[in-house]
Amino acid sequence: MTTDDRPAGDPTRQPVPASVVARVDAADTTLSNPKTAVIALGGNLGNRLEILQSAVDALEDTPGVRVKAVSPVYETEPWGVPAGSQPNYLNAVILVRTTLPPDGLLERGHAIEEAFHRVRDQRWGPRTVDVDIVAYQGVRSDDPVLTLPHPRAHERAFVLVPWHDIEPSAELPGHGPVAELLAAVADQVVVRRADLELRLPE
Template sequence: MTGAKSDHVAAYIGLGSNLDGPRAHVTRALHELAALPLTYLAEHSSLYASAPVGPQDQPDFINAVACVFTRLSPLALLDQLQALEQRHRRVRQRHWGPRTLDLDLLLYANLEWQTPRLTLPHPAMRERAFVLIPLAEFAPQVTIAGKTSATLAKHHDGADLHRLLP
């Protein structure tokens, strides 16, 4: 990434929505990421439509991945992301259920970290085409467990993932 200030670290965030105008929720959330304290939005992927993970009795998702540069700690950034979800009226009714906005902190610099609230890198991101393909679109050299996002994305056929036109 170019343009990073020396006191900021790169963090990658997965965005998803499948309720109440999901495209609008994801688009608005991308703009709201740029307004987080001590943080600025560097880049983001295109929007993608994907089938839900888990229960299939829900609408398809709209997904994207964004890179921000931040001076927030990982947990402070997570707090900001969860507050943003709440502003979008996120309700957690069931695991992998429908939602107005889901924000996952995927990567924070090269940090490998595990706490009761947060595991970095995100533990499921290597298995998720809706994360890897958008990430590889704009950050193909980002490494996850020693492999680039581009390499990991090649292991997913993306059959249930469709890039949306602007």
């Protein structure tokens, strides 16, 4: 459930602050035939908020990428590990417009992870930052290096809830509207951190 224990689609939920509304499409004039991608960010080591903000800024600084919207920040328990065995995560979702192909965007995401010393020696292990491509403008791919859409996104409230915040009409290819998928993850606790906020790059 979300912070105030009301479903993400409930109209009585606390509104998303204006600071996370998508920037105007005029920014796309710097790109040629851009595509829209959904990227999930998360981390549970170090200064979590600072690292997530740095990841957002690094994506914005990438040639051929413009960050269009940044979700509220949510805190979640680690996925797939015993309770209390790791620090909690901070999670967010961003929308980008990009001229990079999916594999180029993945490469940039991995470079950002490496810059913050992301370690991959343990499945579900703690990490400074994850930069995961959730969807890329309807592209479907079974490539094990980059499966699109993300094969487990429909199961994860920490992806669906912040994504719905910034794109209520979004659809996850192969699974349907994000607003409808939220019902299946309503038992997962995702706490909105109203005291924390990621900045949309200027």
